[in-house]
Amino acid sequence: MKKIYALEERCLGCRLCEVYCKTAHSKSKNIIKAHKEEDIESAIFIEEIISEKQISYFALQCRHCADPQCVKACISGAMYKDDDGIVKNDKKKCVSCLSCILVCPFGAIKLGKDGKTVSKCDLCVDYGKSLCVEKCPNNAIELLEEHYKKEI
Amino acid sequence: MSLDFNVPSFEVIRNEKKCIQCKVCIHQCSNMVHVYDEEDAVVYSNNNKCVNCHRCVTLCPTEALLIREYPLEFRKNTNWTRQAIKEIYKQAQSGGVLLSSMGTPKTFPIYWDKLLLNASQVTNPSIDPLREPMETKIFIGRKPNKLDFDNEGKLVTVMPPQVELNVPIMFSAMSYGSISKNAHEALARAATELGTCYNTGEGGLNKAFYKYGKNTIVQVASGRFGVHKEYLNAGVAIEIKIGQGAKPGIGGHLPGKKVGEDVSATRMIPIGSDAISPAPHHDIYSIEDLRQLIFSLKETTRYSKPIFVKIAAVHNAAAIASGIARAGADAIVIDGLRGGTGAAPTRIRDNVGIPIELALASIDQRLNEEGIRNSVSLIVAGSIRNSSDIVKAIALGADAVYIGSAALIALGCHMCHSCSTGKCNWGIATQEPFLVKRLNPEIMYKRLVNLITAWNHEIQEMLGGMGINAVDSLRGNRLMLRGIGLNAKELQILGVKHAGE
């Protein structure tokens, strides 16, 4: 299975991934409308590593774990791993109990801005392509086979 | 601090309808032009800090940004231009020498644009490079006058060392220090993939890059930074840098703030110390001194590597080149007036030297007349912008060209002329880790490969059009050139006829 990998040594912390994640998950699919008219939580987000010498960054989103805690924690069956191994959240079934947020060891699931469902990376399967990967200006986010062993 | 008379050079225009306040521009600008105002929830811009490097414009996801020249009008005066006035304000404020980066912006004639190429029609078929072989391989190095074979047909002449290039294009000297490690890696990897060479510049060679040795030219300049025996043997050729087109007669200066741990180790100088290359080599005060250096380098490398000598194109370039050839150099590099630099005094950059086209034509002619043209390779640099510039340079007599600025532009340089600040937003002319990161060698070396591959295709197309299927037959083939809008003297120096003749 291909997963999104964020390569820390390349990440610039520009947060374009967040911008495009919101766009891909908006109703309008229009970048300006998505931001000005819709209120969406990004499913990918940049974390900072602050050291004395510099600030570096990495992008983080759902790892689509082989043994996903969130799926087991889900009380409604909304969170599931599909046949392709993608962990998805069925927004119709989600009751936003936050059990998944409680157990995700990466902190990769967030409460949606509407408060009614949770937001997480779905590899943009409905959009057709992982927009964060496509739009990352420095190839810091890549869609790679899961046993990719490059230094993060 | 008293009032600064200078008004901003650029104005940042933000289309509020399009701005989604994603703050990408804020995160990306190392000059801190963009600022987010929490209270009013808007992003505003400090025009006076903007260098117009286009980083924010390029990364803005909604095309909300535009940068234009600051629209303040100065009273029209051909003599006292905006530029002239601003420079005086600046110097009156700072008391210092004006510094500039990249090549001169002044309006010197660009002879490349006044030369036209020939193509075959009827009497001679043009050759389609997609269907027929089209050769661009060249060899840089001293060639013997003739080859001797014994009675059994065995070659008895000992060939001097040659650098084999698949394309007649190399990446010119840009030191690690003046440009980033990632930029160097991109150049090195691209050169390797293309089968050409990049040049270390005078900053030494980082240990990590020794593996690209087969595609590396190591430079020895007046500061001797990073020069040791292993370094000299690390590449395929050694270049002695006497001068640079952008600043003939001037040394170099890498500010201490760019000398971090790694640069310091590579250059073999203390961390944070200014790296100052003297104006002359203090062991070369004459042509015979140069000969000594050439041969001491040959000794060090056991005569296994060609020695290049690089000079700025100056008035007497032809005679100097002849002297260099006779001093034992295997290749002469001539860097023209419009060549780039990381930093040069503005007055030097804009006023010293001669255009590369004229220097090349007269040097090639001179070496021909002396019957020694074949014994030395000629490499030209300084303002090669595209494949037709290269074709014209070769037709004027060059063996190969060096590209510097063009390579950097491929890596993202937007010619903002601010290299000397060390805050290059594109990760090229900087040592700041968070900026260097922006130049991902993995992406960027491919862009260089693309550029040179594209140019090589174009060169092949142009060669084919002329009915030539090997670049060998273009060198010095000035019949393939015609001048346009040039006066008799210029035509004479260039050794070409006027269009229509």
Place this chain on the structure above:
Amino acid sequence: MLNEGEVRIPSGCAISGIIDRTGCRFNGNDIIKSITLMHERSNGLGGGFAAYGIYPEYKNFYALHIFYDDFNIKTETDKLLFQYFDIAKDEAIPTQRLSTITNQPIIWRYFVVPKTSQLQDKRISDNDFIFNCVMKINKDYNGAYVFSSGKNMGAFKGVGYPEDIGKFYMLETYEAYMWTAHGRFPTNTPGWWGGAHPFTLLDWSVVHNGEISSYDTNRRFVEMSGYICNLQTDTEVITYLFDLLIRKHKLPINKAIQILVAPFWSEIEKLGNTIKNDLKCLRSVYSSALINGPFSIIVGCNNGMIALNDRIKLRPLIAATKGSKVYVSSEESAIRIICNNPEKIWAPKGGEPVIVLLEKEQI
């Protein structure tokens, strides 16, 4: 309009050549017949022949064939010649008047050897001495043009169709072991006798069909070795290249061919190390001697004949053998008309030379 030497004139052509490798001589009828067949490949602005073995009685003398515009320049040139050379004989080259041949110059031949004193003074070989003289006359003696300067051979050329030139010079009266011929189709020249092919230097003669695109590169290269390209023609520069590589640099013919029509790098890469290295050296040292653009040429010299095409065969060249004779020509028909049932007839590949050496040297 400008003549050859004042401007570079591209031209298309017909070429033909016959050699008897045993050295057996035959008259000019066949070569005229062959070139006549290719009438359509010329336009009447130039034709010519080279014949080898025609002056056995003067075979130790250089035969200088010279065009003079008038007798004044002849007188002036004669002064030089008599000063430098011992002259066994000099005479007008016999011609017959033809209505189709007009504006002919004074055409003279001299059988000469350099004066020993001259050679001692200059410390150079006979050949170099002749070479220098030819260069001097052609450059400095306006109105005089040496168009043939080899031993036991001669060029016969002029403005007109080649068949007329052949008749004009009465080539049926000469006997040679090798003939080459040329019919010319220049695109814009008033036609000048000196500009016709073959171009010769010493015993080299070259007839050529084509327009080489490497001209200026080749010219600069030979000029570095003292050659002066007066005519600015391809034939001239090709002749000089042969002279430079084979006579001056003493390269074996096959090496010279590998320089002039070098194998492609892609082919070289496939070869064994030694040959690969040799070819790399040849190509890099002599890269300016690579002849580029379309051409087919027949080069004659006292050792024999070389017929050659450009690397990708952009001009026609056919070869055939029958008995001791070898034929080369632009067209197959031009061979068949003088050679019934050739034993072998083929189209040499681009860059693949046809080299025919005499079985025993004639000089």
Place this chain on the structure above:
Amino acid sequence: MRYLIVGNSAAGINAASEIRTKDSVSSITMISKDTFNTYGRPLISYYLNNKIKPEDIYYHNKDFYIKHDIKVLLNSEVKEIDIKRKKILFCTKTKHNNDILVYDKLLIAIGSNPILPSIAGLDYNYTNVFTFLSYEDSIKLKSSITRTSKVVILGAGLIGLKVAEGLAEQVKNVTVIDLSDRIMSSNLDQASANIIQKHMENHNIKFQLKSSITNVNNTHNLVTEVILSTGDIIACDILIIAIGVLPNLNLAYKAGLKVNKGIIVNEYLQTSNEDIYAAGDCVESVDLLSNKKSVFALWTSAANQGKIAGENMSQGNHSKFLSEFAMNAISFFGMHILSAGVVNTNLQNIQSVTMKCQSNQLCRLNILNNNLVGFIMINENKRAGIYTALIRNKTQLSSLAYDITNHQNSNVGFNVYSTTERKRLLDLANIKI
């Protein structure tokens, strides 16, 4: 191979799924006394106040059972396990006679039963007395309430409060009675309990803490009033008993399997009989934090155990169930509470760091000897998963790149780990544990 799974909640269904992914041919039968296919048990309160539609309560749709060839026997209560002959005796509600099923591997995942205290005057057969553990309970309760219902709930734990929330807007009044001094005493500390209590009181729920029902008054087999230990009398026409649950041990005990607080299993979730596994709320496991044996009634834990038991049943004992600790995600009237591990700050040596404390928001971390051992978050969920992982992995807080107790480090997330640790954890995500 014949797999038989007794019970069809979190543990049972996950076991069935897991077995099917490992073994595509053998028969899998789930047997349950429940009337419905597996549903999200915690959702029964959402059903109560119409937050979800009845069809959305199901954990899987019907196609799931067909697609995975899982046979389900509902309304069937297992009476007896014959471990020698490897068969079970069960009784189906509609048929009223006993049937037999044989198995090769058996899973007991029958969960727990509500605790029913004996109270003077109270008969659990009264039709206005309810428990709240199943979908059936929820349906029954929902059909019994009216606009004028006066509801009394005994027990201010998770279940009691969820019922209270579910009913508050549909009935006249709701009173919650608990012996403890605070609501949700096992999940919350005093401060957080106060916030929640106040919040619930704002939604029309009354609390009677530090009290119990001493007896009830009834008329015509219906409860009419409850009398508290405080002497207060509260009118009541719906009484809900929600003081807790006990593991359902009878079946195992009768079959001769070892039991203690729950069914005793080894780390592979195997009972004292090698062909019988047990998982879920009926099983006794080790508390990660106290190292004591205890029984967790947690959906996540049950699901996890079911999965592991399923794998071990089909593959042999490969997969271990590691120790567990309490955690909970729950919300009342839009106020989210996330808690895990040790919440009782009165314990010795616990250092409690309050990161945030407002009238409707709280974040408190409990630290013991350089380890995070518990936290409570109200209306705050940032980093909750990270904290949970820190507890689970017993990560030394001093090894982290950031001090998680420093209020300034508001940007802490996964970056709390060092680069190498992040890499290790990211790689781990690809591996089934």
